[in-house]
Amino acid sequence: MFFLRMIARSFTRQLRRRLLIALTVCLSATVSVSMLGVVFDVGDKLNAELSTYGSNITVQPKADAVVSDLYNTEGVSGAASEADPTAFLKESDAVKIKTIFWAFNITNFAPQLNIHATTSPSGCSGGSSCASVPVSVVGTWFNKSLKLPSGETTVVGVEGMRSWWKLEGAWPKDDSDQGVIGKTLADSIGAKVGDTITLHKKTASGENHEQNITLTGIYDSGDDENSSLYIPSSTAQVLADLPDSVDKIEVKALTTPENDLARKAAKNPAALSQDEWETWYCTAYPSSIAYQIEEVIPGAVAKQVRQVAALQGNVLQKTQAVMILMTVLSLIAAAVAVANLMVATIGERSAELALLKAIGATDGAVSRLMMAETAVISLLGAIVGAGLGSGVAQIIGQVVFGSGITMRPMVFVLVFVLLAVTVLVASASSIRSILSLKPAEVLHGR
Numbered sequence: 001m002f003f004l005r006m007i008a009r010s011f012t013r014q015l016r017r018r019l020l021i022a023l024t025v026c027l028s029a030t031v032s033v034s035m036l037g038v039v040f041d042v043g044d045k046l047n048a049e050l051s052t053y054g055s056n057i058t059v060q061p062k063a064d065a066v067v068s069d070l071y072n073t074e075g076v077s078g079a080a081s082e083a084d085p086t087a088f089l090k091e092s093d094a095v096k097i098k099t100i101f102w103a104f105n106i107t108n109f110a111p112q113l114n115i116h117a118t119t120s121p122s123g124c125s126g127g128s129s130c131a132s133v134p135v136s137v138v139g140t141w142f143n144k145s146l147k148l149p150s151g152e153t154t155v156v157g158v159e160g161m162r163s164w165w166k167l168e169g170a171w172p173k174d175d176s177d178q179g180v181i182g183k184t185l186a187d188s189i190g191a192k193v194g195d196t197i198t199l200h201k202k203t204a205s206g207e208n209h210e211q212n213i214t215l216t217g218i219y220d221s222g223d224d225e226n227s228s229l230y231i232p233s234s235t236a237q238v239l240a241d242l243p244d245s246v247d248k249i250e251v252k253a254l255t256t257p258e259n260d261l262a263r264k265a266a267k268n269p270a271a272l273s274q275d276e277w278e279t280w281y282c283t284a285y286p287s288s289i290a291y292q293i294e295e296v297i298p299g300a301v302a303k304q305v306r307q308v309a310a311l312q313g314n315v316l317q318k319t320q321a322v323m324i325l326m327t328v329l330s331l332i333a334a335a336v337a338v339a340n341l342m343v344a345t346i347g348e349r350s351a352e353l354a355l356l357k358a359i360g361a362t363d364g365a366v367s368r369l370m371m372a373e374t375a376v377i378s379l380l381g382a383i384v385g386a387g388l389g390s391g392v393a394q395i396i397g398q399v400v401f402g403s404g405i406t407m408r409p410m411v412f413v414l415v416f417v418l419l420a421v422t423v424l425v426a427s428a429s430s431i432r433s434i435l436s437l438k439p440a441e442v443l444h445g446r
Contacts, residue, residue: 021374022339022381025175025419028334029385032415033407034392035323035330041397041405042319055109055250057290059097059302061087074139085247086242091233092244094296098148100292105254105284108160111246113139115237117199117211121189133189135199136228138248139236144174158230162221169193169217174232180217182226191215199229203241211239219226251293251302255286257317262287266304331422338426342374348418366430371424379422386412 002024063086094111097103118132141157148154159171172178185430191197199211213231220226237243258266265272265280266287272280280288286304293302390407397405 005191017345018057018373018377022377022384023214024334024337024341025378025381025423026385026388028330028380028422029415029419030389030392031330032327032418033389033411034396034417037390037393037405037407039320039323039394040272040411042323042410043125055252056305057251057253057293057301057302058257058285059089059249059251059293059297061085061089061247062299062301063087063139064420076297084236085113088113088242088245088247089249089297089300091133091237093189093300094246094249095146095148095200096296097249097293098146098154099150099265100289100296101282102253102284102289102292105289107253108140108156110156110158110161110250111233111319112248112250113233113240113242113246114248115139115236115240115242116203117201117239118315119189119197119199132200135185137199137236138228139233139239140230140232142171142230143176145159158250160303161250162219164222166220167217169215170233172216172230175234176232177211177213177235179213179229179231180219181215181229183218184226185229186215186218192248195216199239201239205241206227206443207241209239209241211235223265249297249300251289252288253289254284255289258285261285266289272438274341312384327418333417338374338378342370342427342431345370370431371427374427375421378419380418382416389415 061422089111091111091113094109097106097109100106115137117135117137119135120132143155143157143159145153145155157174167180169180181197186192189197194215196212196214199213201209201211203209213229213235219230233246237245256262259282261272261276262283262285265276265285269277269280269291281291282288290302290304294300391403393407397403
């Protein structure tokens with residue numbers, strides 16, 4: 001009881017220094033909680049942010065994947081190539097992507113049928129001067145509602161996968177004769193929103209097919225896709241006489257950045273041990289999601305978009321490194337400040353401490369008293385700082401990612417442990433001066 005009264009009375013004296021210690025610990029706790037809170041949640045946030053810029057997994061027929069590997073054509077879409085595809089997947093199999101183990105991490109997907117057709121410039125009335133213009137046509141889903149085998153309903157399509165496109169007009173409706181045209185192609189044929197263009201296509205059987213397409217919008221993608229025309233996949237299949245056929249599926253998934261295990265599995269999953277395989281299969285790596293997609297879609301090869309995966313890993317590592325560095329620096333600053341404040345406190349209370357030693361208190365008892373006083377005031381500062389740090393983390397999440405940060409309990413446990421160690425080290429280095437106090441000299445003013 002006497003010990004507790006001594007601690008309580010210490011707060012009525014040297015209140016300014018006590019508040020400075022509490023403020024120092026509070027600021028350090030604020031920085032540490034906010035930075036570590038973001039560090040533990042930044043992986044999901046970065047993946048969600050980067051996934052707005054398109055797909056990170058592509059699914060192709062095995063034959064196309066082999067050609068891509070042999071001739072280094074990875075990343076060249078069917079819309080940009082000169083020949084129509086010769087290998088296909090079933091469009092009806094695309095819905096199976098939402099049946100894999102990581103189905104909830106699949107945020108969007110869209111099948112594509114990339115074909116080539118011709119059209120005539122706007123206002124062309126025929127004649128030898130009216131040359132046909134080649135058109136790269138992409139048949140796809142725009143905003144398609146799918147009923148899953150589980151009974152749930154999901155909406156998928158390029159409308160949610162091309163968020164960076166600047167669209168003049170509106171998106172087409174699925175299962176219609178509508179389309180959106182790239183700005184470059186629209187300029188070359190003089191097309192405007194609301195115009196109807198006629199596509200001509202010679203099928204593999206030699207038949208000539210025509211299809212009128214009403215343009216509901218003109219998009220600017222900022223890349224080669226500006227030279228393409230996007231129409232519903234059902235319309236493209238009729239035009240090319242390729243029912244239920246697609247040559248590519250773009251998949252957007254929330255993934256975990258790759259590590260050594262993921263890279264090893266990407267090369268050869270069969271080379272993994274049983275424990276490694278289970279860890280890899282049950283972690284949302286791009287390679288494990290791609291592997292599971294191959295399991296459910298016959299004749300398919302799923303590949304991750306390497307540039308996106310590398311960007312996610314690099315950005316995540318650098319972001320985490322900066323935030324961890326800021327946390328370490330804040331703890332070092334807190335240790336230095338607390339140590340200096342403790343030295344000043346002991347200097348001002350030297351007479352009181354000498355008197356305690358003169359009446360029988362041991363060096364250990366006096367040291368424990370000083371440590372207990374510092375621990376109590378530091379705990380109060382840490383609690384306030386933890387609350388402020390949570391608020392700062394939410395502000396960072398809203399400003400940078402547009403969503404809140406999920407504060408995990410382990411963040412608070414880790415910060416309190418780090419602060420306890422910091423305060424203990426800072427106090428111990430300062431309290432050593434108590435051992436050198438000689439009651440007789442101090443009390444006689446020497």
